[in-house]
Every structure is written in structure tokens, then in C-alpha cells.
Amino acid sequence: KAGVTQTPRYLIKTRGQQVTLSCSPISGHRSVSWYQQTPGQGLQFLFEYFSETQRNKGNFPGRFSGRQFSNSRSEMNVSTLELGDSALYLCASSLGFSIQGEYEQYFGPGTRLTVT
Amino acid sequence: AQSVTQPDIHITVSEGASLELRCNYSYGATPYLFWYVQSPGQGLQLLLKYFSGDTLVQGIKGFEAEFKRSQSSFNLRKPSVHWSDAAEYFCAVKGGYQKVTFGIGTKLQVIP
Numbered sequence: 755k756a757g758v759t760q761t762p763r764y765l766i767k768t769r770g771q772q773v774t775l776s777c778s779p780i781s782g783h784r785s786v787s788w789y790q791q792t793p794g795q796g797l798q799f800l801f802e803y804f805s806e807t808q809r810n811k812g813n814f815p816g817r818f819s820g821r822q823f824s825n826s827r828s829e830m831n832v833s834t835l836e837l838g839d840s841a842l843y844l845c846a847s848s849l850g851f852s853i854q855g856e857y858e859q860y861f862g863p864g865t866r867l868t869v870t
Numbered sequence: 871a872q873s874v875t876q877p878d879i880h881i882t883v884s885e886g887a888s889l890e891l892r893c894n895y896s897y898g899a900t901p902y903l904f905w906y907v908q909s910p911g912q913g914l915q916l917l918l919k920y921f922s923g924d925t926l927v928q929g930i931k932g933f934e935a936e937f938k939r940s941q942s943s944f945n946l947r948k949p950s951v952h953w954s955d956a957a958e959y960f961c962a963v964k965g966g967y968q969k970v971t972f973g974i975g976t977k978l979q980v981i982p
Binding site for chain 2: 810
């Protein structure tokens with residue numbers, strides 16, 4: 755079974771631009787979560803989608819948004835990029851979503867975003 | 871609210887030595903607990919998880935972890951470390967219907 759895939763793997767953008775990252779979950783998984791990982795802050799939860807609906811949201815500004823499609827693939831978008839948005843963006847998929855007690859997440863390799 | 875603490879940011883061990891990575895959590899009841907490993911430039915790989923039952927959990931790559939309710943801990947152990955174990959290790963906690971919260975991570979260096 756193929757794992758979680760994320761595209762692109764690396765991205766360089768300029769301040770003020772916008773970016774879209776893509777995540778394809780493991781086949782059969784219906785939940786996708788996004789995390790931002792930086793050396794100083796660790797893994798910070800962005801949002802979680804299940805059945806095309808956002809179920810949970812972290813404490814990020816409205817410049818960060820996401821969506822999920824009917825095939826469970828997900829995209830996240832960051833508008834008006836800032837230098838501080840440089841990070842590794844990780845996507846994780848799971849069968850269910852966090853309202854279910856027992857569930858585990860499987861992570862993709864991440865997209866390394868550099869904002870200059 | 872739930873939280874997780876990994877008190878050691880960096881740990882260095884010699885190859886063949888035993889390893890214990892510490893993890894303490896805060897949650898009003900018994901949470902779900904996870905350990906993940908991340909190699910440079912890679913995503914996170916699940917090593918093991920605790921949902922209920924036996925408090926000693928076996929994982930992949932020879933790792934195990936023990937849940938101790940009285941100490942609110944879920945420490946990761948390996949009897950003999952290999953050079954390929956050098957990576958960053960994350961403890962994570964999930965209380966009931968909440969999202970997963972990750973610790974800050976512990977970087978493991980293995981010296982020959």
C-alpha cells in the first residue's frame with residue numbers, strides 16, 4: 755500500500771506570494787491533518803479534515819487555509835507569505851478523525867517551504 | 871487541556887549502549903500515547919502506541935515503551951542502540967476526542 759505522498763517536496767517562494775501544497779493520503783484513509791514543523795516551535799497543528807469538512811483548527815492566522823476533496827486528497831494554501839512561514843509542512847492521514855478515541859496518524863515526507 | 875514534555879532536547883549515547891528517552895504528559899485521564907521517529911529530511915514514522923491494556927508496549931526497530939500512570943510518563947527504551955537509530959524522537963499524546971499534541975522532540979546522537 756502506498757504511503758502518504760506530498761507534493762512538491764521543496765519550494766522556494768518570495769514574501770507576499772501565495773503557495774499551495776498537496777497531500778494524498780493512504781488509500782482508504784479519510785482524515786488528513788496538516789502540521790507546521792520549525793526548529794523553535796516543533797510540530798504545530800494547523801487543521802484536520804474528514805469527509806471534506808474541517809473538523810479541527812489550530813491557532814494559525816487566516817492566511818493559512820485548506821480543503822479536502824471527495825477522494826480525500828487535501829491541499830493547504832498560504833497566502834501573503836511571510837519569512838516566518840519557512841518550515842517543513844507535514845501531512846498525516848488516518849482512517850478516522852480525532853473525535854474517535856483510538857486512531858493513529860501516518861505521515862508523509864513533508865514539503866520544505868523556504869520564503870525569501 | 872493536554873500537554874507533553876520531553877525534558878531532554880539532545881541525548882548522546884554510544885553504539886551498543888542502552889537508551890531511554892523520557893516523556894511526561896498532562897491529561898486528566900489516561901490518554902492515548904505515541905512515539906514517532908523522524909530521520910533528517912523525512913516525515914514522522916510511528917514507532918509504537920499505547921491505547922490500553924498491557925503497559926509495556928513493543929514497537930518496531932526493537933523499541934519498547936512503558937506507560938506509568940502514577941508518574942504520568944511514557945518513556946521509550948531500547949536495550950542496544952545502533953548507529954542507524956540516530957534521529958529525532960517525538961512523544962505525542964491524545965486525550966479522548968482531542969487532536970494529537972506533540973512534544974518538542976529529542977535528538978539522538980549515536981557515537982561509535
